[in-house]
Protein backbone atom coordinates (compact mmCIF):
# COMPACT_ATOMS: atom_id res chain seq x y z
CA UNK A 471 0.00 0.00 0.00
CA UNK A 472 1.47 3.41 -0.87
CA UNK A 473 0.51 6.84 0.41
CA UNK A 474 -0.74 8.43 -2.80
CA UNK A 475 -4.15 9.90 -2.20
CA UNK A 476 -6.76 8.89 -4.75
CA UNK A 477 -8.79 12.04 -5.18
CA UNK A 478 -9.90 14.67 -7.68
CA UNK A 479 -6.55 16.43 -7.47
CA UNK A 480 -4.81 13.27 -8.66
CA UNK A 481 -7.28 12.94 -11.54
CA UNK A 482 -6.62 16.55 -12.59
CA UNK A 483 -2.88 15.89 -12.60
CA UNK A 484 -3.27 12.70 -14.63
CA UNK A 485 -5.68 14.32 -17.10
CA UNK A 486 -2.79 16.49 -18.25
CA UNK A 487 -1.22 13.38 -19.82
CA UNK A 488 -3.02 12.86 -23.10
CA UNK A 489 -0.92 10.02 -24.54
CA UNK A 490 -2.41 6.68 -23.43
CA UNK A 491 0.96 4.91 -23.13
CA UNK A 492 2.48 7.77 -21.12
CA UNK A 493 -0.57 7.88 -18.87
CA UNK A 494 -0.27 4.17 -18.06
CA UNK A 495 3.51 4.43 -17.64
CA UNK A 496 3.04 7.24 -15.12
CA UNK A 497 0.49 5.13 -13.23
CA UNK A 498 2.86 2.14 -13.09
CA UNK A 499 5.69 4.39 -11.95
CA UNK A 500 3.50 5.85 -9.21
CA UNK A 501 1.72 2.70 -8.06
CA UNK A 502 3.96 -0.19 -9.14
CA UNK A 503 2.30 -3.55 -8.48
CA UNK A 504 -0.78 -1.74 -7.16
CA UNK A 505 -1.64 -0.91 -10.81
CA UNK A 506 -2.68 -3.49 -13.40
CA UNK A 507 -4.19 -3.83 -16.86
CA UNK A 508 -7.19 -6.15 -16.84
CA UNK A 509 -7.86 -7.69 -20.25
CA UNK A 510 -9.92 -10.39 -21.91
CA UNK A 511 -7.58 -10.34 -24.90
CA UNK A 512 -9.55 -8.18 -27.30
CA UNK A 513 -8.33 -5.37 -29.58
CA UNK A 514 -8.03 -2.66 -26.97
CA UNK A 515 -6.47 -4.84 -24.29
CA UNK A 516 -3.59 -6.00 -26.49
CA UNK A 517 -3.01 -2.41 -27.68
CA UNK A 518 -2.76 -1.23 -24.05
CA UNK A 519 -0.07 -3.81 -23.25
CA UNK A 520 1.96 -2.75 -26.29
CA UNK A 521 1.59 0.96 -25.50
CA UNK A 522 2.74 0.72 -21.91
CA UNK A 523 5.74 -1.43 -22.79
CA UNK A 524 6.71 1.09 -25.51
CA UNK A 525 6.38 3.85 -22.94
CA UNK A 526 9.13 2.22 -20.91
CA UNK A 527 7.42 -0.11 -18.43
CA UNK A 528 9.20 -3.41 -19.01
CA UNK A 529 7.04 -5.64 -16.80
CA UNK A 530 3.56 -4.12 -16.35
CA UNK A 531 1.20 -6.11 -14.18
CA UNK A 532 -1.46 -7.66 -16.46
CA UNK A 533 -4.27 -9.99 -15.49
CA UNK A 534 -7.27 -11.72 -17.00
CA UNK A 535 -10.31 -13.34 -15.47
CA UNK A 536 -10.20 -17.00 -16.43
CA UNK A 537 -13.84 -18.11 -16.17
CA UNK A 538 -12.71 -21.67 -17.04
CA UNK A 539 -14.98 -21.41 -20.07
CA UNK A 540 -12.76 -19.38 -22.38
CA UNK A 541 -11.99 -20.22 -26.01
CA UNK A 542 -8.77 -22.21 -26.59
CA UNK A 543 -7.71 -19.32 -28.87
CA UNK A 544 -7.89 -16.98 -25.86
CA UNK A 545 -5.27 -19.03 -23.99
CA UNK A 546 -3.15 -19.17 -27.18
CA UNK A 547 -3.22 -15.38 -27.36
CA UNK A 548 -2.15 -14.96 -23.74
CA UNK A 549 0.81 -17.29 -24.36
CA UNK A 550 1.78 -15.24 -27.45
CA UNK A 551 1.53 -11.95 -25.55
CA UNK A 552 3.60 -13.32 -22.67
CA UNK A 553 6.28 -14.38 -25.09
CA UNK A 554 6.36 -11.19 -27.17
CA UNK A 555 6.37 -8.76 -24.23
CA UNK A 556 8.17 -10.98 -21.72
CA UNK A 557 5.36 -10.58 -19.21
CA UNK A 558 3.33 -12.94 -17.06
CA UNK A 559 -0.44 -12.62 -17.42
CA UNK A 560 -2.08 -13.48 -14.10
CA UNK A 561 -5.18 -15.68 -14.32
CA UNK A 562 -7.89 -14.87 -11.78
CA UNK A 563 -10.00 -18.02 -11.49
CA UNK A 564 -13.41 -18.51 -9.86
CA UNK A 565 -13.80 -20.12 -6.47
CA UNK A 566 -14.26 -23.87 -6.94
CA UNK A 567 -16.80 -24.26 -4.10
CA UNK A 568 -18.89 -21.35 -5.37
CA UNK A 569 -19.06 -22.95 -8.83
CA UNK A 570 -20.00 -26.32 -7.32
CA UNK A 571 -22.84 -24.74 -5.32
CA UNK A 572 -24.09 -22.81 -8.36
CA UNK A 573 -24.10 -25.89 -10.60
CA UNK A 574 -25.71 -28.04 -7.90
CA UNK A 575 -28.52 -25.51 -7.37
CA UNK A 576 -29.10 -24.27 -10.94
CA UNK A 577 -27.41 -26.65 -13.39
CA UNK A 578 -24.41 -26.18 -15.72
CA UNK A 579 -26.26 -24.00 -18.23
CA UNK A 580 -28.22 -21.72 -15.90
CA UNK A 581 -27.43 -18.66 -18.05
CA UNK A 582 -30.00 -19.82 -20.63
CA UNK A 583 -32.81 -19.60 -18.06
CA UNK A 584 -32.97 -15.88 -17.30
CA UNK A 585 -30.99 -12.63 -17.21
CA UNK A 586 -30.78 -12.96 -13.42
CA UNK A 587 -29.16 -16.40 -13.68
CA UNK A 588 -26.76 -15.17 -16.38
CA UNK A 589 -25.74 -12.37 -14.03
CA UNK A 590 -25.33 -14.88 -11.21
CA UNK A 591 -23.06 -17.07 -13.35
CA UNK A 592 -21.07 -13.99 -14.42
CA UNK A 593 -20.80 -12.96 -10.78
CA UNK A 594 -19.32 -16.30 -9.73
CA UNK A 595 -17.07 -16.77 -12.75
CA UNK A 596 -16.07 -13.15 -13.54
CA UNK A 597 -17.04 -10.44 -11.07
CA UNK A 598 -15.97 -12.16 -7.84
CA UNK A 599 -12.54 -13.24 -9.19
CA UNK A 600 -12.06 -9.73 -10.61
CA UNK A 601 -12.94 -8.21 -7.24
CA UNK A 602 -10.29 -10.37 -5.59
CA UNK A 603 -7.71 -8.84 -7.93
CA UNK A 604 -9.06 -5.35 -7.25
CA UNK A 605 -8.41 -5.99 -3.54
CA UNK A 606 -4.70 -5.86 -4.43
CA UNK A 607 -4.92 -2.71 -6.61
CA UNK A 608 -5.15 1.07 -6.41
CA UNK A 609 -5.36 1.44 -10.20
CA UNK A 610 -7.49 -0.70 -12.48
CA UNK A 611 -6.73 -0.11 -16.18
CA UNK A 612 -9.38 -1.41 -18.57
CA UNK A 613 -9.91 -1.60 -22.32
CA UNK A 614 -13.44 -0.22 -22.54
CA UNK A 615 -14.29 2.03 -25.50
CA UNK A 616 -17.13 4.52 -25.86
CA UNK A 617 -18.13 3.09 -29.25
CA UNK A 618 -18.94 -0.34 -27.76
CA UNK A 619 -22.40 0.66 -26.49
CA UNK A 620 -24.37 3.65 -25.23
CA UNK A 621 -23.81 2.49 -21.67
CA UNK A 622 -20.05 2.34 -22.17
CA UNK A 623 -20.01 5.78 -23.83
CA UNK A 624 -20.70 7.23 -20.35
CA UNK A 625 -17.40 5.84 -19.02
CA UNK A 626 -14.85 8.45 -17.95
CA UNK A 627 -11.20 8.21 -19.03
CA UNK A 628 -10.06 8.50 -15.42
CA UNK A 629 -12.53 7.90 -12.64
CA UNK A 630 -12.69 7.05 -8.97
CA UNK A 631 -14.87 4.08 -8.04
CA UNK A 632 -15.69 2.78 -4.58
CA UNK A 633 -14.31 -0.74 -4.24
CA UNK A 634 -15.77 -3.05 -1.59
CA UNK A 635 -13.06 -5.47 -0.47
CA UNK A 636 -13.60 -9.08 0.64
CA UNK A 637 -13.24 -7.90 4.26
CA UNK A 638 -16.12 -5.43 3.78
CA UNK A 639 -13.97 -2.30 3.79
CA UNK A 640 -14.86 0.21 1.08
CA UNK A 641 -12.10 2.34 -0.43
CA UNK A 642 -11.51 4.51 -3.52
CA UNK A 643 -9.86 2.94 -6.53
CA UNK A 644 -8.72 4.64 -9.71
CA UNK A 645 -10.39 3.15 -12.79
CA UNK A 646 -8.61 4.20 -15.96
CA UNK A 647 -9.75 3.58 -19.53
CA UNK A 648 -6.95 5.09 -21.65
CA UNK A 649 -8.55 4.32 -25.03
CA UNK A 650 -12.12 5.26 -24.17
CA UNK A 651 -12.26 7.80 -27.01
CA UNK A 652 -10.67 5.59 -29.68
CA UNK A 653 -12.97 4.02 -32.24
CA UNK A 654 -12.52 0.36 -33.11
CA UNK A 655 -10.94 1.10 -36.51
CA UNK A 656 -8.27 3.27 -34.92
CA UNK A 657 -7.38 0.54 -32.42
CA UNK A 658 -7.21 -2.06 -35.20
CA UNK A 659 -4.90 0.22 -37.21
CA UNK A 660 -2.62 0.60 -34.18
CA UNK A 661 -2.58 -3.16 -33.60
CA UNK A 662 -1.80 -3.92 -37.21
CA UNK A 663 0.86 -1.16 -37.56
CA UNK A 664 2.68 -2.45 -34.49
CA UNK A 665 2.45 -6.15 -35.27
CA UNK A 666 0.69 -6.98 -32.02
CA UNK A 667 -0.59 -10.56 -31.54
CA UNK A 668 -4.36 -10.67 -31.77
CA UNK A 669 -7.09 -13.14 -30.93
CA UNK A 670 -7.48 -15.51 -33.87
CA UNK A 671 -11.29 -15.38 -33.65
CA UNK A 672 -11.26 -11.60 -34.09
CA UNK A 673 -9.46 -12.08 -37.40
CA UNK A 674 -11.98 -14.58 -38.72
CA UNK A 675 -14.69 -13.62 -41.17
CA UNK A 676 -17.00 -16.00 -43.00
CA UNK A 677 -19.91 -15.01 -45.27
CA UNK A 678 -20.15 -11.62 -43.57
CA UNK A 679 -20.13 -13.08 -40.05
CA UNK A 680 -17.40 -12.15 -37.59
CA UNK A 681 -16.70 -11.94 -33.87
CA UNK A 682 -16.97 -8.39 -32.51
CA UNK A 683 -16.82 -9.17 -28.80
CA UNK A 684 -15.49 -12.23 -26.98
CA UNK A 685 -16.34 -13.86 -23.68
CA UNK A 686 -17.08 -17.44 -22.61
CA UNK A 687 -17.50 -20.05 -25.33
CA UNK A 688 -21.19 -20.85 -24.89
CA UNK A 689 -22.24 -17.24 -24.43
CA UNK A 690 -20.39 -15.85 -27.47
CA UNK A 691 -21.37 -16.09 -31.14
CA UNK A 692 -20.30 -14.18 -34.27
CA UNK A 693 -22.42 -11.29 -35.53
CA UNK A 694 -23.73 -10.55 -38.99
CA UNK A 695 -23.05 -7.25 -40.75
CA UNK A 696 -26.62 -6.15 -39.96
CA UNK A 697 -26.21 -6.64 -36.21
CA UNK A 698 -25.01 -4.47 -33.33
CA UNK A 699 -21.61 -5.06 -31.74
CA UNK A 700 -22.79 -7.05 -28.71
CA UNK A 701 -25.57 -8.96 -30.48
CA UNK A 702 -23.40 -12.08 -30.40
CA UNK A 703 -23.13 -12.09 -26.60
CA UNK A 704 -25.92 -14.03 -24.82
CA UNK A 705 -27.70 -14.12 -28.17
CA UNK A 706 -30.78 -15.84 -26.76
CA UNK A 707 -31.69 -12.57 -24.96
CA UNK A 708 -31.64 -10.46 -28.15
CA UNK A 709 -35.43 -10.34 -28.42
CA UNK A 710 -35.62 -8.59 -25.04
CA UNK A 711 -32.27 -6.81 -24.45
CA UNK A 712 -30.22 -4.27 -26.39
CA UNK A 713 -26.42 -3.86 -26.21
CA UNK A 714 -26.65 -1.57 -23.18
CA UNK A 715 -28.02 -4.45 -21.13
CA UNK A 716 -25.60 -7.08 -22.46
CA UNK A 717 -23.10 -6.81 -19.63
CA UNK A 718 -21.55 -9.30 -17.24
CA UNK A 719 -21.41 -6.90 -14.29
CA UNK A 720 -17.68 -6.13 -14.28
CA UNK A 721 -18.21 -2.52 -15.25
CA UNK A 722 -21.28 -1.50 -13.31
CA UNK A 723 -21.15 2.03 -11.93
CA UNK A 724 -21.22 2.59 -8.15
CA UNK A 725 -24.83 3.73 -8.55
CA UNK A 726 -25.81 0.58 -10.47
CA UNK A 727 -24.07 -1.61 -7.87
CA UNK A 728 -26.01 -0.08 -5.02
CA UNK A 729 -29.42 -0.11 -6.75
Ligand code: SF4
Pocket residue numbers: 537539581588589591592593595596685686688689718
Ligand atom coordinates in the same frame (compact mmCIF):
# COMPACT_ATOMS: atom_id res chain seq x y z
S1 SF4 B 1 -20.36 -15.32 -20.04
FE1 SF4 B 1 -21.77 -17.08 -19.76
S2 SF4 B 1 -20.56 -18.83 -18.98
FE2 SF4 B 1 -19.32 -16.93 -18.82
S3 SF4 B 1 -19.63 -16.28 -16.77
FE3 SF4 B 1 -21.16 -15.17 -17.97
S4 SF4 B 1 -23.01 -16.45 -18.05
FE4 SF4 B 1 -21.31 -17.69 -17.22
